Amino acid sequence: MYTINTATINDVETIRQLAEATWWPTYSPILEKEQIRYMLDLLYSAEEIEKQITTNEQTFLLLKEGDSAVAFAAYSAYKGEPAAYKLHKLYCLPQTQGKGYGRILIDNVSNIAANAGATKLLLNVNRHNNALAFYQKMGFGIAREEDIAIGPYWMNDYILQKPLPLS
Ligand SMILES: CC(C)(COP(=O)(O)OP(=O)(O)OC[C@H]1O[C@@H](n2cnc3c(N)ncnc32)[C@H](O)[C@@H]1OP(=O)(O)O)[C@@H](O)C(=O)NCCC(=O)NCCS
Incomplete structure (x- = not known):
């Protein structure tokens, strides 16, 4: 049995720990460990998550x-496109992957976005992440490639998009 709630600043440490536990197995096969450490420290510091929530x-x-x-x-x-929402992050603990939670979270975000009037959901995924096949199964298509500098490193991404039904 699962529940889904909007996180508050009381959940910052939990989110940080989920990211640490998920990022290493996800990105170790495709990124150098220095880059993973750099990105985790930048994107998932307690201060950064707290700022994003507040x-x-x-x-x-x-x-x-x-x-x-x-x-x-x-x-x-x-911000870049009217009537579009962006899925910035989606991570399931390794031991819970394949249980349907990724799909459930995408469905939740899609419903929230469609109810807010969005007609499109966008996301970035590393071009070598095997989550790409999962997103394609969830109805996303490749819009374009994007190489983004992050400190001394690069994120070699696809931008994926999925049309949302009118609600
Ligand atoms: C990618 C991820 C979010 C998918 O969530 P999940 O809960 O494991 O996937 P689900 O159980 O909801 O799978 C839904 C369907 O997609 C399929 N699927 C899941 N991962 C897949 C993959 N890597 N490749 C192909 N299909 C995949 C499932 O088999 C299932 O198919 P079905 O409907 O025919 O049974 C999750 O595995 C994860 O957190 N991975 C590591 C982190 C990551 O890469 N996140 C994305 C960053 S952009």
Whole structure:
């Protein structure tokens, strides 16, 4: 049995720990460990997550099995395009992957975005991340490639998009 709630600043440490536990197995096969450490410190410091939550820069959804948080997503309206939302983050603990939580979180974010009038959901995924096939299964298509400098490193991404039904 699972529950999904919008995260508050009381959940910052939980989100940080979920990211640490998920990022290493996800990105070790495709990125240098220095880059993973750099990106985790930049994107998932307690200060950064707290700022995103308190300023509503990103809204975090936390999925729990009983009392245990096992997955999270983060989304916002997309500043670059009207009527679009962006899924910034989607991570399920390795031991809970394949249980349907990724799909459930995407469905939740899609419904929230469609109810807010968005007609499109966008996200970035590393071009070598095998989550690409998962997103394609969830109805996303490749819009374009994007190489983004992050400190001394690069993120070699696809931008994916999925049309949202009119609600
Ligand atoms: C990618 C991720 C979010 C998917 O969530 P999940 O809960 O494991 O996936 P689900 O159980 O919801 O899978 C839904 C469907 O996609 C399929 N699927 C899941 N991962 C897949 C993959 N890597 N490749 C192909 N299909 C995949 C499932 O088999 C399932 O198919 P079905 O409907 O035919 O049964 C999750 O595995 C994860 O957190 N991975 C590591 C972190 C990551 O890469 N996040 C994305 C960063 S952009």
